[in-house]
Amino acid sequence: MQEMANSFYYIGAGGLILIGLYMVLAKTNLIKIILGLSFLDTGTHVLLVAIGYVRGRTAPIFSEGMSETTAVVDPVPQALVLTAIVIGVGVLSLALALSIQVYRHYGTLDVRNIRGLKW
Amino acid sequence: MSVIEGILILLMLVAAVATSIFKDLISAVITCAAVSLLASLLFYLLDAPDVAMAEAAIGAGLTTAIFVLAVRKTKRYEE
Amino acid sequence: MRKAIAFLLVATVGAAFYVVLGHIPFGEDKIDVANHYIQNGVRETGAVNIVTSVVVTYRGFDTLGEVTILFIAAVGIGAVLFTEKKARDEEPKQKASLIVQTGTNLLFPFILLTGVYVFIHGHLTPGGGFQGGAVIASGYLLLYLTWPDWRINRRRFNAVESLSGLAFVVLGVLGITYGMGFLANFLPLGTPNTLFSAGIIPIIYIAIGLKVGSELAGIVGNLMERE
Numbered sequence: 001m002q003e004m005a006n007s008f009y010y011i012g013a014g015g016l017i018l019i020g021l022y023m024v025l026a027k028t029n030l031i032k033i034i035l036g037l038s039f040l041d042t043g044t045h046v047l048l049v050a051i052g053y054v055r056g057r058t059a060p061i062f063s064e065g066m067s068e069t070t071a072v073v074d075p076v077p078q079a080l081v082l083t084a085i086v087i088g089v090g091v092l093s094l095a096l097a098l099s100i101q102v103y104r105h106y107g108t109l110d111v112r113n114i115r116g117l118k119w
Numbered sequence: 120m121s122v123i124e125g126i127l128i129l130l131m132l133v134a135a136v137a138t139s140i141f142k143d144l145i146s147a148v149i150t151c152a153a154v155s156l157l158a159s160l161l162f163y164l165l166d167a168p169d170v171a172m173a174e175a176a177i178g179a180g181l182t183t184a185i186f187v188l189a190v191r192k193t194k195r196y197e198e
Numbered sequence: 199m200r201k202a203i204a205f206l207l208v209a210t211v212g213a214a215f216y217v218v219l220g221h222i223p224f225g226e227d228k229i230d231v232a233n234h235y236i237q238n239g240v241r242e243t244g245a246v247n248i249v250t251s252v253v254v255t256y257r258g259f260d261t262l263g264e265v266t267i268l269f270i271a272a273v274g275i276g277a278v279l280f281t282e283k284k285a286r287d288e289e290p291k292q293k294a295s296l297i298v299q300t301g302t303n304l305l306f307p308f309i310l311l312t313g314v315y316v317f318i319h320g321h322l323t324p325g326g327g328f329q330g331g332a333v334i335a336s337g338y339l340l341l342y343l344t345w346p347d348w349r350i351n352r353r354r355f356n357a358v359e360s361l362s363g364l365a366f367v368v369l370g371v372l373g374i375t376y377g378m379g380f381l382a383n384f385l386p387l388g389t390p391n392t393l394f395s396a397g398i399i400p401i402i403y404i405a406i407g408l409k410v411g412s413e414l415a416g417i418v419g420n421l422m423e424r425e
Contacts, residue, residue: 005121006224009161012128014215016154018208019135026204029197031144031190035151038182039135042158045174049167055225059166060248061324062240064391072248076232078167079252083264085173086328086410089182090271093417096189097275100421103193110198168324169249172316176332181414184339188421 009050016043030099030109034092041088045081052077124164131157142197148186155179244387244396245321253326254399258381262366265409269363272413275420291346302344309337317407321396327403331410338415342422350419355412362409369398369405 004011016039023036052074060075062068099109106114131154138150155178162171229236235252243251253261293299317330341348373382388395 005125007219008121008125008128009165009224010219010222012131012161014212014219015132016135017215018212019132019139021211022204022208023139025207026201027139029144031186031193032139032147032197035138035147035186038151039138039154042154042174042178045170046158046161049162049165049170050224051222051228053165053225054227054229057166059168059324060236061168062246062248062390063322068240072236073166074229074232075235075248075252078170078249079257081167081170082173082249082253082326082328083260085170085177087264087267089177089185089414090268092182093185093421094271094274094278096185097278097421100189100192101278109193169247169326169329172324172329173332176329176336180336181332181339181418184418185421188418192421 009046009053013043013047013050016046019043028111030102030111030114031096033111034095034099037095038088038092041084041092045084048077048081048084124161127157127160127164131161144190144195144197145187148183148190151186152179152183155182240390243383243399244390245399246390247321247324247326249324250321250326250399250403251396254402255381255383258370258402261406262370262381265363265366265406268410268413269359272359272417275417279420293346294344298344302340306337306341309340310334313337313407313411317403318400319393320403320407321399322391322393327406328410330403330407332414334407334411335414335418339418342418346422349423350415352416352419355416355419359409359412359416362405362412365405366402366409369402373398 020036020039020041020043023039024033027033027036054071054073057071057073060072060078062070062072102114103109108114134150134153134157138147138154141147141150155174159171159175159179162174232252235248235256239248239251240246243255245251245255294302313330313333315330316325316333317327320326320330338350370381373384374380376382376384378384383397383399385397387397390396393400
């Protein structure tokens with residue numbers, strides 16, 4: 001039980017990734033698929049920051065009064081996740097613009113009908 | 120402290136499942152914003168204030184607004 | 199049928215996660231690469247926020263790539279949603295109530311001020327260019343919601359965005375002319391924990407903050423306008 005309490009974060013992040021994967025695979029509305037893509041992104045970010053966490057240490061900012069040898073958590077996953085969040089919002093907005101264009105052209109957002117309209 | 124973390128993670132997973140179930144797309148987008156907000160709280164509890172600020176401003180604010188604008192121009196209810 | 203295959207795939211991925219993540223202990227000390235950044239970061243770059251010094255100085259090239267990706271996304275949205283005919287609504291949209299208008303009039307300068315504060319102090323407190331830019335874009339979203347007939351000045355926003363991106367690349371090239379390499383810190387480092395420290399890091403974050411703010415406001419404007 002103590003071991004499971006240690007890895008709550010991994011269970012939560014992994015669960016979010018799995019829910020996002022299910023929404024991308026099994027849903028038929030284009031907006032739901034894009035919501036699943038957003039969950040995949042958020043789950044991966046939580047997983048990365050949780051891997052870089054060390055117990056008993058503090059945030060990686062050496063403010064006034066902190067000595068030079070204070071123990072801090074890992075700053076590299078946080079920098080990578082910062083970049084990834086901004087890229088995620090760029091990809092999501094472009095995907096939504098494309099789905100608006102698909103709706104203008106086909107009149108529906110159901111992926112089964114959109115594939116059927118191809119020659 | 121692990122009780123608070125456990126409750127927040129459980130709420131996040133429940134909100135994610137609710138997004139997948141709702142048929143009204145505006146409700147689904149609002150629960151997606153709830154997932155982003157809870158993820159931002161988890162980032163703060165993991166000693167990452169930069170990432171928490173970025174996720175709160177971008178994920179819970181701008182992404183929700185862009186989703187609502189996109190749903191407004193297409194259908195509101197999923198068939 | 200489709201749902202059954204999806205469940206099977208998700209269960210397989212879940213089992214793979216369980217096997218792999220079981221080998222990664224949570225909360226143990228596994229810092230390897232970042233030891234150099236933590237011990238020498240404040241002395242080499244002058245910024246007390248280690249995440250800022252990693253994003254701007256040590257991994258600065260990745261930030262340049264990210265800014266490019268955001269630019270491509272903004273251009274792509276403008277290109278995809280382009281329509282020849284101007285869709286003018288017949289009935290004017292309903293403005294928000296008097297309370298919302300007064301509140302927006304009072305709040306908008308403070309929102310802009312908060313965004314500018316966040317990206318100017320990126321090397322001292324948590325924050326930086328991307329967070330500040332997102333706050334500025336949220337301020338413009340508030341203006342769009344309160345007065346739905348108002349439009350942003352497209353030329354001014356494009357000019358701010360292009361000039362900020364150009365400033366970022368010019369600062370990188372200036373590092374080469376000083377003989378230290380692309381995006382190196384060529385200004386004096388100053389004393390840590392003061393506003394005028396850390397060389398070119400605040401200047402780069404000002405450029406990034408203005409660029410991201412005008413880009414995200416332009417994206418929201420594109421989605422609001424073209425019907």
